Amino acid sequence: MKRVASNLVGSVIEAWQEVRIHKTRVMLSLIGVAVAVCAITTVVGLGAVAQQATLESSERSGGRAASLSLFASTNDGSTPTKMPEIWRTALERYQIDYASRVVNTSQTVQFADGAVPVQTVGVDLPYGTMHRITLEKGVWFTDEDQARLAPAVLVNSIFWDRLGRPDLRTHPTATLVGERTTTAVVTGVYPALSWETEPAMYMLADALIAITPVVTDPNLQFGPPSYELWVPVDVSEQLVTALQRDVQGALGAEASVQVNRQDYAAYMDGDPYLSLKLTVGAIAGLVLLLGALGLVNIALVTLKQRIREIGIRRSFGATAARVFFAVMMESVVATVVAGIVGVIAAVLIVKSPLVEDFISQGQVTDFPPFPVEAAVVGLVCATVVGALAGLIPALVAVRVKVIDAIRY
Amino acid sequence: MTLLHLEGVTRTVQLIDAPPLTILSSIDLDVDIGDRVSIVGRSGSGKTTLLNLLGLLDNPTSGTMLFEDRPVHSLSSGARDRLRGRAVGFIFQQFNLLQGRTALENVMTPLLYAEGRQFWQRARIATEMLERVGLGDRLGSLPDRLSGGEQQRVAIARSLVRGPRLILADEPTGALDLETGETVMDLIDDVAAESGAALVTITHDPAIAARASRHLRLDHGVLQVISAVPA
Structure with missing residues (x-):
């Protein structure tokens, strides 16, 4: 030793x-x-x-693991009228906290140099967390935004540039042109992705529907909303089956229901x-x-x-x-x-x-x-x-x- | 007590495309504690080979060699190395100090392979050894800052620092002038006498050889006794 x-x-x-x-x-x-x-x-x-x-x-783009998407339409392509009630029931039954409607549409916005169609996504509050959206100015939607008379919008940096990069503390507004002209308040700015070249914005789904009622005519600008849920990975497969069964059962045979897992991890083995x-x-x-x-x-x-x-x-x-x-x-x-x-x-x-x-x-x-x-x-x-x-x-x-x- | 006993020791070297070359043949030698032995011989007579055998750096081809009554051939390589470190001190003609190390570090080097007190107190022991050879004021000097005589004194201190029972000196004054050589030999004799170690010196110099009590000559690998003075 x-x-x-x-x-x-x-x-x-x-x-x-x-x-x-x-x-x-x-x-x-x-x-x-x-x-x-x-x-x-x-x-x-x-x-x-x-x-x-x-x-x-x-x-x-696809949400965090495990993100499910639910899409339901009638055979003619319109939104089933019972869908909002079925959606609420499903969230309560499976105690899902992170869920959002996703309404993709195009909303005309009046800029100083003319009216421009802007890609607009109508979402619910949890969407920001579900898709890891971080703002460079302002904050994501809050409960108070749901009560606004003038809807809040979160715009990308290209949109903000076209507005002239106003200070958000001055409550800058944007004019949304449509059947009824609406004044929206810009409450946040998120960074545009490197490949984005056009203005885009988020609105709360209820506000978007209020200014542009959801239409049942598939020839119009946007179709039925899709629904997204962020759930634990280990129960995601059972939830896909259960939601498919419940929603299909509630809507009947004349409706088409698709429930899928859509996040990146769903496509990868190991x-x-x-x-x-x-x-x-x-x-x-x-x-x-x-x-x-x-x-x-x-x-x-x-x-x-x-x-x-x-x-x-x-x-x-x-x-x-x-x-x-x-x-x-x-x-x-x-x-x-x-x-x-x-x-x-x-x-x-x-x-x-x-x-x-x-x-x-x-x-x-x-x-x-x-x-x-x-x-x-x-x-x-x-x-x-x-x-x-x-x-x-x-x-x-x-x-x-x-x-x-x-x-x- | 017999420290070293060689009986019929030979050392041959295998050559390529030639018969084996016999460097040492039938060497009989006893070295006792406190002995003073000098070995003279011409270049190529086998002096250094004999020194390597005595210092356990090489193995005999045949014959019997006992170190403190233990047959050397029965020792493992590691045991032979440890025995060499503990019992044998080498003094080389070219000093062979480790460059870049101070005098103190050079003298401490053998103690790095020791155990117990010698290892853990190596700095103190090495310092005392350097003071004993008169270099207490040159502890931190590098070899290239020392004179030839000082370098050889460091080498002597290094060879004696573990208290060997056998000191092997290979032309210890070969690289020194006459006067310095005398001084260095006085030192080696004194220190060896103090410690009671046997001293085997290989030299060309008759004056250095004359200091020993037993004088041997190596000629073409054969060891002959020139004279023996009773201790």
Whole structure:
């Protein structure tokens, strides 16, 4: 036990002395490994941001897991008149809190440069949470907005630009042109997606219906609303079956009812980001391999210069095992230090606003913290690479003949 | 007490496309505690090979070699290394100090392979050893800042710091001028006498060889006794 303790401490001391004395060589090794670890950690970290961007983008369009859509129409394409009552009953029966009607239509809006048809979505209050909608100005609809006489609208940034970017504290309005001209109050602005070029807006479904009554004529601007529900993933399949049965039963055979799961996860088997992770992992592995090869190269070249020293140490009682362990430890000590430097650099890179903006492409509202697993992966990789890269020089060192080494 | 016993020891080297080369043949030698042995011989006579055998750095091809009555061939590689570290101190012609390490770190190096008190108190022990060879004021000096004589004194301190029972000196004054060589040999003799260790010196220099109590000559791998002075 005494020998193990002194051997262990002695090896670390020897390794540290080597690192201290051969600064230049160690620095060269450090640069290669630090860059590799920085690369692998950065790639893993950026992968997490990119994954979050994809996730949020998917959730904005299809809703969070598990989002169900319910669509019901009569055989002539109109909205069944009993649907509002059936909808309320279903929500109460299955105790679903996050549910929203979704009415897609086009609403003419009077801008300073003319009247323009604006894509308009009528929704209920929970929709904002269900689709992870974050506003850059103002807030999502509240209960108070449902009681407004002048309907509240949330507009995209293109709409807001065309209004002249008014301060929301001045309660800017927009004129909605139709059978009855309506003045709406802009209460929030959400960022336009990168591919959007036209104004768009959200209104509360009841307000939208009030100014443009839901029509039963399928030739008119918009058809029946669809219904969305955000439910726990583990009961989603049962709810699809149950809702299909209940709504179809209530509407009778003359109505068509479709209930589907529509979020991104419904189309994926297993981990939806597995392919992305594998690609990122393969690139990172390649980078690390290159760093390790550089390290082995430097270690082997410098070992030749140290053969005499190894011989001297052996003459003073260093066993082959001790020399092996010391050379290996030297590599590990150097790479762990390099790993720490690499991880710190990776954190600075990944969390820099420029890089975050570039990777997220405006799709991320909840930037994930720097993933701990990326830092752990970086440090573990550094240690493993140090051990593997130290293995070859250590084996060479053990094979050195003491007599030849002293005379080297 | 017999420290080293060699009987009929030979050392041959296998050559490619040539018959084996015999470097040492039928070596019989006993080294006792406190012995002073000098071995002289021409270049290529096998002096260094013999020194490597005595220092457990090499194995005999045949014959019997006992170190403190233990047959050397029965020791594992690790056990031989540990025995060498504990019982043998080397003094090299070219000093062989570790570059980039201070005098103190050089002297501490053998203690890194020790256990117990010697390991944990290595800085204090090494400091005392350097003070003993008159370098107490040069603890932090690097080898390239020391004179040849000082470097050899550091090497002597390093070889003796673990209290070896056998000191093997290979041309210890070969890289020093005459006067410094005398001083260094005085030091080696004194320190060896104090510790009671046996001293085996290989040298070309008759004056250095004359300091020993037993004088041996190695000629073409054969060891001959020139003279023996009773201890």
